[in-house]
Amino acid sequence: MAAAEQLPDEIADVAVEEEIASRIQASILPGEIDVEGLEIAAGMVPTEKVGGDYYDIIPVDDGCWIAIGDVAGHGLAAGLIMLMIQSTLQGLVMLSPQASPGDLICALNRVLYENIRRRMKRDEHVTFCLVRYWADGRIAFAGAHENLLVCRASGDVEVLTPSGAWLGARSDVRKVTADKTAQLFPGDAMLLFTDGVVEARDERGEQLGEEGLRQLLQRVSSGGPTAIRDGVISAVRDWAPALDDDVTVVVVRCQGIYWCG
């Protein structure tokens, strides 16, 4: 039934669902997080209809885990799935802080598949990327999501493409999930983002695109994570007269690295 054909009670129900989902989305965000050697700034601009964006930063003894994702779907189901992702991931990290991103993603996928497909009888799926950061600047990452952009202290921007599959769509994603690694050095900034950033459309319908974002990152990278986050969000707002998807940005700048060996 199209929205225009919905009865008043149904419209009210949808509005209540959206409100609940919106509260879930906001309530599971990590807030201020301290991680050794990293400056962190993150922000989410939700649309009126919850777009399904999610991010998390989980500190561990020798670094942190950084997650970003997008539930394909809206409303209460999307909110519930975000909550599942957040709580399952938190539990997995606490149980196995030294696991690889690929291992945790495969375990998370099994939980999501079981819950979404078998119990909820729904067809949502999740784009998701998980990054492990170590205090010596190494990162490992996996998943199926937007690329990671790393702006080096020199100003060069590198594109890191995670490898994986949508979560919740099939019972086992092991075969297509692979860990990749990179090294962050002091002064480097890494940008994680959701599709709402690069798919924002201007008045002519043109998307900002990854290349546009890459150029933008080069322009704003000297200002630190907060300036990068604000610069990206502001540019997306300027680009798109109206946002039709959540916009989420996570920026980490490596300020220091330690060699513990």
Place this chain on the structure above:
Amino acid sequence: MVKKVLVVDDSETIRQQVRLTLAAAGYAIIEAVDGIDGLQKIRLNDDLALVISDVNMPRMDGLEMVVELQKQGYPVPILMLTTEGQVALIQRAKAAGAKGWLVKPFKPEILGTAVSKLVRLAEGR
């Protein structure tokens, strides 16, 4: 016992920032203005918990100082605190035995965390 930290930097402003940050955390601070001065202070203080050193300094730079300390077998951990971010320099510092690299300008809490981590690691050797 109060832990001693040697700060080697030719900038009085940086030494003061580090001193204020670490004194508030209970460390005793000793200062040196370049690598040669740093080596002398290290010889005079065999109970240092940590050395924090700049890279670019007159007479002897921080990396030369780290290499010299390694040659002489001093076990004190070293944290480089510098505006430099070149990968080659960072790798040289690591190869010479430095335990960490922090870029200026620094946030006091990040310096505090780095210092406590490296001191803790050194104590656990």
